[in-house]
Amino acid sequence: MKGEGTNIFQRWVIVSCLILVSFFIFPSPLYAEAQADCGAHDTPSDGGGSITIFWSDSADLIPAHVDTLTVYRRAVGDSDWDRLAETTTREKLFLDNNTIDGIAYEYRLEAKDSVSGTQFRVGSVTSSPQWFNANRTVVLVGVLACLAVLAGVMYIQRSGKSFYVRPIRGLEAVDEAVGRATEMGKSVLFTPGWGGDIQRPTTIAALNILRYVATKTAEYRCDLYFPTHDPVIMAAAEEVIHEAYIEQGQADIYNADNVFYTTSSQLGYAAAVDGLITRYKPAAVFLLGTFEGEALILAETGNSVGAMQVAGTDSTIQLSFFMVACDYTLIGEELFAASGYLTKDSKILASVKVQDYLKVIIVTLLVVGAIMATFGSSVLSDWLGQT
Amino acid sequence: MDLTRIDKRIIYLLLLLAVAIPLLTKLELPVNVGPQTEKVFEAIEEIPAGSHIIVSFDIEASSLPEVQPVAEAMIRHTFGRDLRIVGLALFSEGTAIGYNMLSSIAQEFGKEYGEHYIYLGFRPQYVSAILGMGEDINSVFPLDYMNDDWTEYPAFAKVRNYSDISLVLSIADGSLPTYWVEYAGSRYHQKIVTGLTAVMATSYYPYTESGQLVGMVGGLKGAAEYEKLLGYVGGGQRGMLAQSSGHLLIILVVCIANIAAWRKRR
Amino acid sequence: MLRKRIPLLICFVFGAFGLAQYYSPHPIVVSGYSTVLDWVQIIFAFTLIVGVLSVFQIHLKKISRREKLWGYSIVTLSAIIVMASAGFLGGTGRGTAFVWMFDNMQVPMQSTVFALLAFFVATAAYRGFRLRNVEAGILLAAAIVIMLGRIPIGALISDYIPAGAEWILTVPSMSAKRAVLIGIGLGSITTALRVILGIERSYLGRG
Numbered sequence A: 001m002k003g004e005g006t007n008i009f010q011r012w013v014i015v016s017c018l019i020l021v022s023f024f025i026f027p028s029p030l031y032a033e034a035q036a037d038c039g040a041h042d043t044p045s046d047g048g049g050s051i052t053i054f055w056s057d058s059a060d061l062i063p064a065h066v067d068t069l070t071v072y073r074r075a076v077g078d079s080d081w082d083r084l085a086e087t088t089t090r091e092k093l094f095l096d097n098n099t100i101d102g103i104a105y106e107y108r109l110e111a112k113d114s115v116s117g118t119q120f121r122v123g124s125v126t127s128s129p130q131w132f133n134a135n136r137t138v139v140l141v142g143v144l145a146c147l148a149v150l151a152g153v154m155y156i157q158r159s160g161k162s163f164y165v166r167p168i169r170g171l172e173a174v175d176e177a178v179g180r181a182t183e184m185g186k187s188v189l190f191t192p193g194w195g196g197d198i199q200r201p202t203t204i205a206a207l208n209i210l211r212y213v214a215t216k217t218a219e220y221r222c223d224l225y226f227p228t229h230d231p232v233i234m235a236a237a238e239e240v241i242h243e244a245y246i247e248q249g250q251a252d253i254y255n256a257d258n259v260f261y262t263t264s265s266q267l268g269y270a271a272a273v274d275g276l277i278t279r280y281k282p283a284a285v286f287l288l289g290t291f292e293g294e295a296l297i298l299a300e301t302g303n304s305v306g307a308m309q310v311a312g313t314d315s316t317i318q319l320s321f322f323m324v325a326c327d328y329t330l331i332g333e334e335l336f337a338a339s340g341y342l343t344k345d346s347k348i349l350a351s352v353k354v355q356d357y358l359k360v361i362i363v364t365l366l367v368v369g370a371i372m373a374t375f376g377s378s379v380l381s382d383w384l385g386q387t
Numbered sequence B: 001m002d003l004t005r006i007d008k009r010i011i012y013l014l015l016l017l018a019v020a021i022p023l024l025t026k027l028e029l030p031v032n033v034g035p036q037t038e039k040v041f042e043a044i045e046e047i048p049a050g051s052h053i054i055v056s057f058d059i060e061a062s063s064l065p066e067v068q069p070v071a072e073a074m075i076r077h078t079f080g081r082d083l084r085i086v087g088l089a090l091f092s093e094g095t096a097i098g099y100n101m102l103s104s105i106a107q108e109f110g111k112e113y114g115e116h117y118i119y120l121g122f123r124p125q126y127v128s129a130i131l132g133m134g135e136d137i138n139s140v141f142p143l144d145y146m147n148d149d150w151t152e153y154p155a156f157a158k159v160r161n162y163s164d165i166s167l168v169l170s171i172a173d174g175s176l177p178t179y180w181v182e183y184a185g186s187r188y189h190q191k192i193v194t195g196l197t198a199v200m201a202t203s204y205y206p207y208t209e210s211g212q213l214v215g216m217v218g219g220l221k222g223a224a225e226y227e228k229l230l231g232y233v234g235g236g237q238r239g240m241l242a243q244s245s246g247h248l249l250i251i252l253v254v255c256i257a258n259i260a261a262w263r264k265r266r
Numbered sequence C: 001m002l003r004k005r006i007p008l009l010i011c012f013v014f015g016a017f018g019l020a021q022y023y024s025p026h027p028i029v030v031s032g033y034s035t036v037l038d039w040v041q042i043i044f045a046f047t048l049i050v051g052v053l054s055v056f057q058i059h060l061k062k063i064s065r066r067e068k069l070w071g072y073s074i075v076t077l078s079a080i081i082v083m084a085s086a087g088f089l090g091g092t093g094r095g096t097a098f099v100w101m102f103d104n105m106q107v108p109m110q111s112t113v114f115a116l117l118a119f120f121v122a123t124a125a126y127r128g129f130r131l132r133n134v135e136a137g138i139l140l141a142a143a144i145v146i147m148l149g150r151i152p153i154g155a156l157i158s159d160y161i162p163a164g165a166e167w168i169l170t171v172p173s174m175s176a177k178r179a180v181l182i183g184i185g186l187g188s189i190t191t192a193l194r195v196i197l198g199i200e201r202s203y204l205g206r207g
Helices: A002-025 A029-033 A134-158 A169-184 A201-220 A231-247 A266-280 A294-304 A316-325 A333-343 A346-374 A379-385 B008-024 B035-046 B061-080 B092-109 B126-135 B176-188 B198-210 B219-230 B235-265 C002-021 C027-064 C070-090 C097-128 C134-149 C152-157 C160-170 C172-196
Strands: A038-042 A051-055 A068-075 A082-088 A093-096 A104-112 A117-126 A188-191 A224-228 A259-261 A284-289 A308-313 A328-331 B052-058 B084-089 B117-122 B167-172 B192-196 B215-218
Touching: A038 A104, A051 A104, A051 A117, A068 A093, A082 A093, A134 A346, A134 C172, A169 A188, A169 A201, A169 A284, A169 A308, A169 A328, A169 A333, A188 A201, A188 A266, A201 A224, A201 A231, A201 A284, A201 A333, A201 C172, A224 A231, A224 A266, A231 A259, A231 C027, A259 C027, A266 A294, A266 B061, A266 C097, A284 A294, A294 A308, A294 A316, A294 C097, A308 A316, A308 A333, A316 A328, A316 B198, A316 C097, A316 C172, A328 A333, A333 A346, A333 C172, A346 A379, A346 C172, B008 B235, B008 C097, B035 B061, B035 B192, B035 B215, B035 B219, B052 B061, B052 B092, B052 B176, B061 B084, B061 B092, B061 B167, B061 B192, B061 B215, B061 B219, B061 B235, B061 C097, B084 B092, B092 B117, B092 C097, B126 B176, B126 C027, B167 B176, B176 B192, B176 B198, B192 B198, B192 B219, B198 B215, B198 B219, B198 C160, B198 C172, B215 B219, B219 B235, B235 C097, B235 C134, B235 C152, C002 C027, C002 C172, C027 C070, C070 C097, C134 C152, C134 C160, C152 C160, C160 C172
Parallel strands: A038 A117, A188 A224, A188 A284, A224 A259, A284 A308, A308 A328, B052 B084, B052 B167, B084 B117, B167 B192, B192 B215
Antiparallel strands: A038 A051, A051 A093, A068 A082, A068 A104, A104 A117
């Protein structure tokens, strides 16, 4: 098993390195051809149907006082030229976005005014779609770096190393909050906010915490309410809570009616959850997920009924409201670490550790970029800025 | 009376009075135009007349009193510049709001449906809709709000995807501008501006500073600034006194609480 | 076994495709991606039906069992039926009953809930901004400058106030926000990778 892990890791690293190196070795075609005075080529990194025509301001091509350039096109073999467009000579680039892939075209460019003029031809050239968008190389490098770090950390985890995650008070408080609700004979309310949908990693992170909370409410036989604004989240939450109750051998007390859809409207949802808090006065309120304008309304209402509140969101502006109105707040990435932290699953903990290593890489790039920018070099920022 | 523990109902009452009384007066405060509003104004000024822009009504009924002056000012500017508007909504509640707002301002400027603006209605799942429009707007919105084929209007027939759109203007009360930036901006290099509620405005400074958002018009203050640039008095400037007295009251109660706490400690 | 593996396999295939398609402009990939986006919209439209059914199911149960505060359930269901009927029968254009109810009932009601925010901000500020130490003092001073800077009175007192507010928002506040955003971004990436690679399964309801 260990040997297999080593092989997978080695392959990952080799493939990642080869791809990275290849981007530096092979320059982009646009750059290479731009050295010529004029020409045409298939537009790089596109889905086909486009040819790029370029020219320089060399006096041989365009008289100094001429500003208008007319572009004509014909398919190779045709005798007639079609007038495509009029552009300015200063542009130095014209994109013909109406080509049919596979057909060879040639172009005639006329630069003239009432006094004098020149014309030149470029092509023939054929457009075709590309499989890879070279403009997104930097993002690909970033993703490969993430995967490489993840593979490395997973490999280390397989060798038996355990990872330390600092205590997160908000997560430590989950047991306390559910226990308090049970002692008071009151319910627990969990809501994932109005801003998210099931595709959002924040919602996935919230559902992971929900599973732990549901395990505890099942264990203590305490009522758990889950109002949401999204029917898909409702279906996923039903499944998560039901499974947690089955796992605890408490399927008989699981109440599907406590997991419900309110409305997709933001303030309608806020009013529904506010009403629920005011009527049922839960002893513990979990506001975990993507929250927007409704955050403070919910948190202040929870505060007014004396509930112990644990909140966490990826919305930076709402974090400040939660800090004031809630007992514990998970700040940004702490929410994503919750799954590993609560389940103690070594694989998930290892992936949480990946965040730390990636942060080191980003901070290093920031520092190097800042130093380079201070000394007038924008190489790194330009490279990172390509998307 | 312990001023460190004022009954919150008293604070609520004071705030209600602080906001309501100025709304009954007609006093106007002078407004200075901030850099964010100016950037949006300049971005719209730079677009050649006849170009197409998307105005997305990413709002709900709840925030309408605050966002309406912002949206009206920006739409008035675009119609005034003879830009062609492709209106749409990514929140269901924004659908009727958007149509009514666009058509009434169009009427004010003598603009015709199909010639100067169209309204495509609502599509759910905003991420999919934003991404889909990057490939083909017609596939996301095959028909307009009136169930007509909008590509039959000659002025809009050539609008295929973001490459034919000069600017996206997201009228928002939540995080929708983030999705426009993440999906239309990063992926399709679409220029984006937003007009939104004041509470959400601070979230977008990282995007405006990095250039991912060209600029933003935030809340009543932003609306007042935009109205000043356009030279008319609207809901933004009329609301400035109420907003000012509300802010001053909050500063006052915070100061009272701190002075009381300090005296108590002594 | 299949019940566990099939969702993970679907998740991996679509997750990996979603990741890979970003790098390809090829029409085959773009068309596949457009199809997936269409599916998402169609699936979501059907889930709305599930949501509405859930609302009806829960409230009808409450009414039939005469549960505590069941009267509110009648109001909820009546509102849904009346609003939907007005939309289906009379349309949603200008001057219709639907728009009248929207403008004169829904907008004021929802705006009222939104307006609660101002009251809650006032009490939260009253409770939260206490001058306990130097850090809290800096926070308080920044808050006052921003509150003054966002109203015309700030500029009447001094031009430095709106400029100071803008500086606080674009320099110290933004650098802190960016740091938090980087953490959130990394957390999102690793969570997404965990889901795609099948390491994270709690959200499926089984660990």
